[in-house]
Ligand SMILES: Nc1ncnc2c1ncn2[C@@H]1O[C@H](COP(=O)(O)OP(=O)(O)O)[C@@H](O)[C@H]1O
């Protein structure tokens with residue numbers, strides 16, 4: 001193979017996830033993190049982001065489910081200090097949540113781009129690509145979206161899916177900027193859209209509670225790399241806990 005045709009891969013920085021992806025994730029992949037509420041999707045995204053920042057790469061976090069402040073506070077809880085990266089201009093938030101509460105625009109910090117109307121998807125894409133270009137994200141860096149479920153719920157689902165396709169093209173394919181996005185599984189009206197997105201994206205990480213232990217009333221988290229284009233991966237379920245240090249391997253039970 002021509003070396004120019006080879007897309008470089010990058011480790012996730014999450015130890016137990018790197019075990020499942022021994023050669024990393026190709027830079028031209030969009031990856032979806034799918035699971036029920038509380039299984040750890042947002043923590044996965046946050047830790048992926050902090051790892052990327054620690055590697056010296058710029059990141060954009062697109063918040064649909066919560067405010068940038070809440071995301072920052074969550075990071076602090078885990079001891080992931082993002083202040084330094086914000087100050088160095090390596091991290092920007094795209095706030096697609098606060099339009100609900102008409103915030104005082106004079107108090108919005110410089111590293112937050114407030115989106116007046118996130119339902120205007122064409123404009124939203126323009127804002128996102130503009131920031132990527134400003135941050136010189138090409139062949140490096142990462143975009144995070146939490147969550148696609150919310151994007152679909154506030155807009156016309158078919159248009160939202162077209163937008164996801166556009167983001168995949170603009171970030172992952174054109175700029176070689178990885179795109180990680182969450183999807184809440186189990187919301188009936190949107191389950192069909194999840195299936196459509198499954199074939200759109202390049203990689204899927206499933207999160208769940210161990211089904212056998214759940215019957216006994218225990219919620220033990222597991223993840224599995226279901227799909228990862230362009231990179232070998234182990235597809236078994238890995239058991240993990242969320243501790244003060246984030247995602248950590250748990251002792252395998254007999255199940
Ligand atoms: N700031 C936090 N403090 C304590 N536990 C947390 C915190 N953030 C997340 N967790 C733990 O991680 C779990 C998964 O959270 P989250 O990633 O938000 O789930 P999801 O996004 O899949 O709905 C929570 O149920 C909780 O146990």
Ligand SMILES: [Mg+2]
Pocket residue numbers: 041042065146
């Ligand atoms: Mg979440």
